Amino acid sequence: MEAEELDDDQEEEDEPGEDSPEQARRGFLGWLGTQADISRTSAQRLSTWQQAVADYQAAKAHAERLSADAQRINDHLQAVSALRAQIAEQEDALKRLTHTIKETDARIAQLDEREFKPAHDALQHSLNEVQQHLAAKPGFFANLLSLWGEQRRWNAVQGVIRSRHTLAEESFEQVKRSAARLTGESKALNHLSTEHQQALSGLRERQRQQIEQITALAKACKAEHLLAWLRHGIIGRGEAIELIEPWSIKGWRQARARVFIQALKLHQCFFELEAKRVRANLYFINRVLQGGRFQGVSRAAIRSSWASLFMLVPVLSSTFASFARSFGSLGVGEIGWLLVDEAGQATPQGAVGALWRARRAVLVGDPLQLKPIVTVSEAVLEHMRTRYGVDEYWMPTRQSAQTLADEATRWGRMMGPPQAKRWVGLPLVVHRRCDRPMYALANRIAYDGAMVFGTVPPSPAKETPASLATGWVQAHGPSSGNWVAAEGDALMRLLAMLRQDGVKIADIAVVTPFQAVRDRLKELLPRKMLYGTIHTMQGKEAPVVIMVLGGSSENAGARDWVVSEPNLLNVAATRAKRRLYVIGDRNDWQKRALFCDVMTLLPRQALAPGCPSETNA
Secondary structure (H helix, E strand, C coil): CCHHHHCCCCCCCCCCCCCCHHHHHHHHHHHHHHHHCCCCCHHHHHHHHHHHHHHHHHHHHHHHHHCHHHHHHHHHHHHHHHHHHHHHHHHHHHHHHHHHHHHHHHHHHHHHHHHHHHHHHHHHHHHHHHHHHHHCCCCHHHHHHCCCHHHHHHHHHHHHHHHHHHHHHHHHHHHHHHHHHHHHHHHHHHHHHHHHHHHHHHHHHHHHHHHHHHHHHHHHCCCHHHHHHHHHCCCCCCHHHHCCCCCCCCCHHHHHHHHHHHHHHHHHHHHHHCHHHHHHHHHHHHHHHCCCCCCCCCHHHHHHHHHHHHHHCCCCCCCHHHHHHHHCCCCCCCEEEEEECCHHHCCHHHHHHHHHCEEEEEECCCCCCCCCCCCCCHHHHHHHHHHCCCCHHHCCCCCCHHHHHHHCCCCEEEECCCCCCEEEECCCCEECCCCHHHHHHHHHHCCCCCCEECCCCCCCCCCCCCCCCCEEEECCCCEECCEEHHHHHHHHHHHHHHHHHCCCHHHEEEEECCHHHHHHHHHHCCCCCEEEEHHHHCCCCEEEEEEECCCCCCCHHHHHHHCCCCHHHHHHHCCEEEEEEEEECHHHHCCCCCHHHHHHHCCECCCCCCCCCCCCC
C-alpha cells in the first residue's frame, strides 16, 4: 500500500474562521486602540478600578475561607511535629535523669555498705576502747607505790587511744558528709525528675488535643494520608499514598478558578484604563523581542515594557538558543520564575543565561530519558577542562541542567536501574500517560519498579480501535546500513491493518533510533503522519506508536548502542498511550541488554489474515 492510500480521505485542511480579515488583524492592539479612544472622567476611572479590585478581593477572600481548614491542618501539623520533637527531647532527658538517679542511689548504697558501716564500727570500737581505758585508770595508792610510774604508762596509752579515736571520728564524719551530699543530690534529682514527668505529661496532653483537632479536620477534608500518619507515624509509599489527593475541600477548586477569572478581569480593567501606555509599551517591547537595540532608553522604561508584556502574557516560551536575543535586555533576577521543561536534555552551560536572569527556577525533566546532545568533541572538551583546571565532574557530557538541579534539591530519592541509581529531586512517580504494558516496560528497565501506575483509561468512545494488542511484529532480513527493508515492509502491512481498523493517521507515530531509518520513513509514510528519531520525539505522544528498530545486521555496534542505556527505549515506549508495536528481528534483539528483560511484555503479534503474511525469521 502506498503512502497516499493511507491518508485520511475525510481529513481536510482547516477552514478559515468566520472572522473577517479586518477583525483578524484587529487583535489585542486594535482592542487597546478602541479602549484608548474611550473618554472617562477621573471619577469613572477610579470607580471602575475600585469595583474590579473589590470583585477580585471578594473572590480571593471566599477561596481563603474555604481553604482555612487546609491552612489549619498545616498549622496543626507544624504544632504536632513540634510537640513530638519536644516530647522526644523530654523523654530523652528523663531517661538520662532516671539513669543518673539510679547511679546516685547505687553510690549511696555502696557508700553505706563499704564506707559508712566500717567507719561507724571503727568509731564505736574506739569509744569502747576509751571507756575501757578510763575504767582502768590507776588510783592514788597504785601511783604512790609505783612512784607515779603507773600514771605515766596510763597517760601514754591514753594518748594513743585518743589519737585512734580522733582518726575514727574524722573518718566517720567524712563518710557522713559524703552520704549527706549524695542524699541531697538524690532528692534534687528526684524533684527534677518529677518536674520532667509533669512537663512530659503536659506535652502529651497538648499533643493529644492537637491530634484530636487535626483528626477531625483530616476526616472532614478526606485527608487519608494524614490519617495514616496520625495513626502509624508514617505516610506510606507506593500506590497507597501516590494516587490520593492531599485533601478534598468542597467548592475549593471552583473558588480558586473564580479567583483566577477575577484576576484576569482585573488585568483587563487595567488595560482598559491604561490602554495608551500599555499599547506604547507593547510596541516598544515587540521591537526589543525582534532584536532591536535602543540607545539612551532607561532601564526603568525597559522594565516597565517587560512588565506590561508579562501582565498580558504571564508565560513566555523560548529556547535557550534564542534566549539571549529575545531576553537580552533583562538583567540579573528580573524574571520572576523560570520554568525549564525537558531539563534532562539541556546542557548546564545552555541554561546559565536564563538562570542568571531569574529570581527562582523550576527545572522539570527526567534524567532517565534522553541526555543532552553535545556537538563539541570529547577531545576538545578534555583540553578545555585541563586548561582551566575544571574537575571532570562538570563535563557537559556527564551532566545536564536537570542532574545538577537534582543534586541541589534537598528532597528526593535514589532512582534508576539497579546498578546505576542516582539522586532525583522531587520525583513525580505516578505515570499517567501509557497503558500497562508500556508503563511496565519503562518501570522495569529504567526505574527499578519505583513508578506507580496512574493512567486513567479513556472512555469507550475515545479508545483506540486498533485490534492488535501491544507486542512485537517480527521482521528479519539483510540491512543496508541501518535500514532493514523487511522492517519497512512489516511497517506498511501494520499501517494498512491499523487503517482498516479505523485508526486515524493523527493517532499514529513512528519512531526509530537511527537517522538513516528516519530518512527512509519519509519516503514511505503519509505526509501527515508523525515520525522521527527517538531524540526528536521526546515530549510528544500518540495513542499508537510503532518503533522500527533498524540497525545493521552486519555490525553489532549499532544495535548495541540502542541498548547501551535504558534512556532510548524508555523514551520510545512512553510515547505510546494505548498501543506500542516494536518491529525487528526478535531472535536477535531478545539476546541483547534491556530487551532480554522485557520480551514477556512484548508478545509476538501476528498481522490480520487480510494483510500479507509477515516476513519470517
